[in-house]
Amino acid sequence: MNDFSAATGSGTGEIDLTWSSPGDDGSSGALVSGSQFLIKYSSVSSQVWSSMNYSRYISTAVSQGVINSLTVTGLIERATYYFYIRTADERPNWSPLSNKTTAWAQFNPSGQSNGLMT
Numbered sequence: 760m761n762d763f764s765a766a767t768g769s770g771t772g773e774i775d776l777t778w779s780s781p782g783d784d785g786s787s788g789a790l791v792s793g794s795q796f797l798i799k800y801s802s803v804s805s806q807v808w809s810s811m812n813y814s815r816y817i818s819t820a821v822s823q824g825v826i827n828s829l830t831v832t833g834l835i836e837r838a839t840y841y842f843y844i845r846t847a848d849e850r851p852n853w854s855p856l857s858n859k860t861t862a863w864a865q866f867n868p869s870g871q872s873n874g875l876m877t
Contacts, residue, residue, distance in 0.1 A: 763844050765862035772834040774862045776842060782823035783848045792820040793849035796827070800842045802835065808843055808856055834864035 763778040776798065782788045795818050799811040806812075817829065834840060841861050846854040 761858050763842070763857040763860050765840070765842050765860040767862050768830055768832075768865045770830075770832070771865055771867045772832060772836050773865050774831045774834060774840055774842075776829045776831065776844075776860075778827055778844060778857070780819075780821045780823055780825045780827060781846055781854055789822045790819055790846065791849050794819050794821075795847050795851070796844055797847070798829070798831075798842060798844045800831065800840050802838045802840050804839075804841050804861075806841070811843070836864055836866040839863045 764776070766775045766777075767773075768775045780790060783790055783794070795816050797814060797816055799808060799814045801811045801813060815829075815831070819827075821827070831840075839861055840863070841859060843859055844857040
């Protein structure tokens with residue numbers, strides 16, 4: 760997966776992630792029931808995959824090429840986060856590590872309405 764991306768979310772402490780699904784055993788076929796995505800993230804840029812503290816598993820059954828999205832919540836406002844993702848099929852055969860992507864968690868000062876003027 761080389762199209763893994765992160766963007767500042769719309770809610771406080773949120774980051775939105777998107778990626779397209781690889782195929783089963785590479786780049787063809789569907790990921791069947793029992794497959795999963797593993798997302799790891801940290802606010803420390805030098806951490807590598809094996810030492811990242813936070814992770815999220817997502818069980819899936821999805822066709823190759825489908826665009827997936829996830830909003831990560833509860834993050835420290837204004838902090839920059841670094842993300843990687845891997846996929847496993849039902850066996851599990853793990854994919855190579857994705858590209859690293861970064862974004863900062865949304866900050867909404869109290870008393871303001873997401874910066875929109877009325």
